Amino acid sequence: MxxxxxxxxxxxxxxxxxxxxxxxxxxxxxxxxxxxxxxxxxxxxxxxxxxxxxxxxxxxxxxxxxxxxxxxxxxLLTIQTVEVKIANAKKYDLQDSYTIKQAEELLVKELNLVINKDLETIFTNKELIIKLLENKVMKINKKNYTFQVKEMYFFTSLQIVLEMKLA
Structure with missing residues (x-):
C-alpha cells in the first residue's frame, strides 16, 4: 500500500x-x-x-x-428519689410483706423533704436525717418499734438500710 x-x-x-x-x-x-x-x-x-x-x-x-x-x-447533684429498706423484719416475725412495705413507705414520706435538695447539703446534714429516723416510733401489729440506721448511700437517690428494734 x-x-x-x-x-x-x-x-x-x-x-x-x-x-x-x-x-x-x-x-x-x-x-x-x-x-x-x-x-x-x-x-x-x-x-x-x-x-x-x-x-x-x-x-x-x-x-x-x-x-x-x-x-x-x-x-450540684440533687436527690431525686428516697429508698428505705428494713433489713431485719424477719427477726420480729413480720413476714407480711404488705406491713413491711407500708412501714417503708411511711418512712419514705418522712424523708420527702430531702427530694430536690442539693446532694452536698443533704450529706452535710446526714446526722439530722439519722436522728429523724432513729427517733421515729412506729406501731406495727400492736407493738412499738424504733429504727437504727445501718447503711446510708448518697447519689441521685438516697438509699437507707434500717434495722428494727422493739421500743
Missing part, C-alpha cells in the same frame, strides 16, 4: 498546517480552562480546610465547655 503524495499539493499542505495549528490552539485553550478549574478547585479545598479547622476548634471548645458543665453538675 502506498501513501498518496498529498505533501506536494499546497492546498493539502495548508490543511495539515491548519490541523497542526488548530491542535496547538485547542491544546492551549484546554490547558487554560483546565488550569483555571484546577486553581478554582484548589481555592475551594483551601477554604474547606480552613472551615474544617474552625469547626474542629469550635467542637473542642464545646466539648471542653460540656465537660466543665458536667463536672459542675456533678458537684
Amino acid at each position: 502506498r501513501i498518496p503524495p498529498y505533501y506536494r499539493i499546497p492546498s493539502w499542505q495548508r490543511f495539515f498546517v491548519g490541523c497542526v495549528l488548530g491542535g496547538i490552539v485547542s491544546w492551549m485553550i484546554f490547558l487554560f480552562i483546565f488550569g483555571s478549574l484546577q486553581e478554582k478547585l484548589s481555592m475551594d479545598i483551601l477554604e474547606l480546610k480552613s472551615e474544617l479547622e474552625e469547626v474542629e476548634r469550635q467542637k473542642d471548645i464545646y466539648f471542653e465547655d460540656a465537660k466543665e458543665l458536667n463536672e459542675k453538675n456533678e458537684r
